[in-house]
Amino acid sequence: MGKVIEIKNLKKYYKNVKAVDDVSIEVEKGDIVAILGPNGAGKTTTVETLEGLREATSGDIYYFGKKVKKIDHEIKEQIGVQLQNNSFFENLTVKEIIKAFAGLYKKSVPVSSLLERFKLEEKKNSKIKNLSGGQLQRVALAVSVVNDPEIVFLDEPTTGLDPQARRNLWEEIEKLKNEGKTIILTTHYMEEAEKLADKIYIFDMGKIIAEGTLNSLIDSLEMSSVIQFETEENNNLKKYYPKIKIIDNKYEIETNNVEKDLIKIMEISKEKGLRINNIFIRKPNLEDVFLHLTGRSLRE
Numbered sequence: 001m002g003k004v005i006e007i008k009n010l011k012k013y014y015k016n017v018k019a020v021d022d023v024s025i026e027v028e029k030g031d032i033v034a035i036l037g038p039n040g041a042g043k044t045t046t047v048e049t050l051e052g053l054r055e056a057t058s059g060d061i062y063y064f065g066k067k068v069k070k071i072d073h074e075i076k077e078q079i080g081v082q083l084q085n086n087s088f089f090e091n092l093t094v095k096e097i098i099k100a101f102a103g104l105y106k107k108s109v110p111v112s113s114l115l116e117r118f119k120l121e122e123k124k125n126s127k128i129k130n131l132s133g134g135q136l137q138r139v140a141l142a143v144s145v146v147n148d149p150e151i152v153f154l155d156e157p158t159t160g161l162d163p164q165a166r167r168n169l170w171e172e173i174e175k176l177k178n179e180g181k182t183i184i185l186t187t188h189y190m191e192e193a194e195k196l197a198d199k200i201y202i203f204d205m206g207k208i209i210a211e212g213t214l215n216s217l218i219d220s221l222e223m224s225s226v227i228q229f230e231t232e233e234n235n236n237l238k239k240y241y242p243k244i245k246i247i248d249n250k251y252e253i254e255t256n257n258v259e260k261d262l263i264k265i266m267e268i269s270k271e272k273g274l275r276i277n278n279i280f281i282r283k284p285n286l287e288d289v290f291l292h293l294t295g296r297s298l299r300e
């Protein structure tokens with residue numbers, strides 16, 4: 001399909017903070033690319049540099065195969081931006097805000113179609129300050145495609161939303177992809193990256209620590225399952241079976257042989273007189289990938 005964005009060796013240093021430290025990213029046309037990482041990992045700095053809102057310390061950015069020194073108007077016409085803090089004027093209405101943004105571009109989608117598309121018709125005359133979190137995020141999404149862009153940047157589009165509003169927004173994002181748009185989104189929710197992304201870049205402390213499709217990242221763990229369980233009292237079970245890890249006050253065993261490890265847990269519990277609670281077996285996920293690479297949890 002061809003690359004629409006390429007970043008090579010991007011660095012953004014503040015005085016003593018390496019916010020982005022030698023990051024290279026490739027984005028194929030029509031893909032959803034997720035930049036996943038904990039707070040402060042450098043996600044926003046990376047996308048805001050691509051959007052022309054911050055200037056790189058060094059590195060090269062290519063749009064549509066052409067190296068760009070400055071993110072100029074020509075590029076801005078082709079990208080849509082949803083900023084992390086939707087800093088819309090609180091006293092303007094939904095319709096006024098979308099109209100104001102439409103006015104910034106040479107070409108724009110009719111405001112009425114955006115209101116309909118993002119289920120905002122009922123709220124078109126409501127002031128921004130009176131919207132719910134989910135409605136506000138839908139306005140932000142509408143604004144991000146007001147110029148019918150080729151590429152859409154979404155910075156933590158579902159942060160703070162309840163699960164239902166989050167799922168609704170995911171549907172909207174998938175619809176944009178189905179229309180052929182390329183989407184780059186930052187998130188610290190692994191479920192969001194798992195659900196939406198064709199390609200995932202995992203960031204930590206300004207660096208990319210892993211990249212690939214969901215399957216390739218999970219396969220790199222070389223385990224088929226994770227057994228999770230709790231005991232009534234806290235015990236250091238690690239000393240009885242070194243494979244046991246303690247994560248968020250729960251026990252975990254990463255395994256390629258579920259039966260063998262389940263038997264082992266039962267043996268230990270019998271021998272030590274422990275009562276096991278909430279035992280369940282799950283597939284490995286991106287949280288496990290992050291934990292393996294950093295020794296920390298994504299949520300920390």
Ligand SMILES: Nc1ncnc2c1ncn2[C@@H]1O[C@H](COP(=O)(O)OP(=O)(O)OP(=O)(O)O)[C@@H](O)[C@H]1O
Binds near residue numbers: 042188
């Ligand atoms: N203008 C600035 N001046 C100094 N340091 C900054 C500035 N902007 C960001 N940083 C620092 O750069 C690092 C990366 O920040 P960034 O906002 O890109 O992370 P993030 O992954 O987007 O995090 P979050 O999910 O919290 O938004 C952080 O340590 C942050 O404190």
